[in-house]
Structures are given as C-alpha cells and as structure tokens.
Amino acid sequence: MSVTTTAHINSRGQAREMLHFYAQAFRGEVTIATYTDIHAVEDPGQADQVAWGQVVASNGFRVMAYDVQPSKPFDAGENAYYLALRGDDATEIRRMWDGLADGATVLTSLGPAPFAPLYGMLTDRFGVTWIVDVTPPQH
Template sequence: MSVTTTTHLNFRGTAREALDFYQSVFGGRTVAVTYRDAGAVGDEREADWVMWGEVAGDNGFHVMAYDVPGQLPWEQGENPFFVSVRGDDAEEIGALWHRLAEASTVVRPLEPAAWAPLYGMLTDRFGVTWVLDVAAPYSG
C-alpha cells in the first residue's frame, strides 16, 4: 500500500478562488465539490462553498482545500491547514490512526463517511490537525 500526505488548506468562502489561483501558478487539474454537490448544506448561504477541493498536477504539485462552515471556529492564519494522510488500505490507515491518536484530541472518529470508506480527524499533542482517510474514487 502507499500512503500520501498532502497539505489541506482551510478557508472561509474563498477556497475556490484560492484553488483557481494555485492552479494558475502551478498548473494541474482542479476539482471542487461544493456542500450542495455533496448533499451536506447546513447553511444555504454556504451551499456553493467548497467542501472538498484539490489541485493536482503531473509535476507532483498537490494541495487540498475547503471552506470551513460558519458553525465551526475559524480565524484566518490561526488554523490555516490540516495534514491529509490518504491510503487505499483500511487496515493500514487504521493502524496509523491508532498510533497517531495517542495523546491526541479526536475531532472526528475514524469511521465510514458518505465520501470515504474511512475518515477521521484528530489534533495531535503538538497542535497539528491530521485528517486520515481511505481513498474512494470520486463519482460526481
């Protein structure tokens, strides 16, 4: 199995603009799934915000981004990114989760989600927030 890490940038309403900008700088392909696309609209004013997005290039550049919903805390520059760990083997992602979770605060337990066979988020004892998931092909 292979595991990749990717910087996952956090915005509030400007993720699509940021992804478009990074794509114009680094090249590659942009994918942006809105809260509406995912059927996860909590606030109609945020329905077209990016729930999950990325720019990925053949040159190796890869960045992910999303718009933090209004009901969650967010201050520009204070929690600007997560580290995303993605793999294709649930057992290995689970093992990494359990080791990383030691002395961490679980934000969302590692469990099945509508968009992934396994997805979880935690903040480690050093203050770094990690998102671990098992990759699923996007069918949107």
C-alpha cells in the same frame, strides 16, 4: 507502497479562488465538490462553497482546500503553518515561484542560499506562507 502528504488549507469562503489560483501557478487540474453537491448545506449562503477541493498537477504537486462550515469556528491564524515546495529542477521551481508571487508579500527573495541552490519565502495573497527551494544535490 507509497504514501504522500497533502497540505489541506482551510478558509472561510475563499477556497474556490485559492484552488484556481494554485491550479494556474502549478499547472494543475481543479476538482471541487460544493456543499450542495454533497448534500451538507447548513446555510443557504454556503451552498456553492467548497466542501472538498483539490489541485493535482502532473509533476506531483497536490493541495487540498475547503470552506469551513458556518457552524465551526475559524481563525486563519498567523504563521499557523508553512507549506514547503521543493524540487530538483530550478527552472520549474522558478516558474512556480513566479506563479505564487502574484499578489504575494515576498519575505525572502528566491535566490542561492548556503543550504540550497535556490531558496525563497513568501506569503501569498491568501495569507499562506510558502517556503520554496531547490533541493541540493546528494553527495
């Protein structure tokens, strides 16, 4: 049996844009169910917002996102969490970094680090901070 952990990002009205952005960056497929689709509309303005969404890529990347209902409090916070993106293929990691970097604030440029062949940190255009690295070879 295998178990996976999937990051779940909460937003207020940006989940659809987020999911499509990540699908492009990671070459994944988007699945979205709106509040109308699941019969859970609280407010007419929320009808087409994302009640459940995910991006799944063939390389194993997966992320979920949804738009928090108007009846629930929401504060995106500051540094409330990081998402870690790790892989063993430097070319693929660089490609993903380049996708995420579109509109991002780069906190640490992607490059060699004492603990990893490549390491970088950025906050993407949605305020999500990503730690991106190539896993060091096991000795």
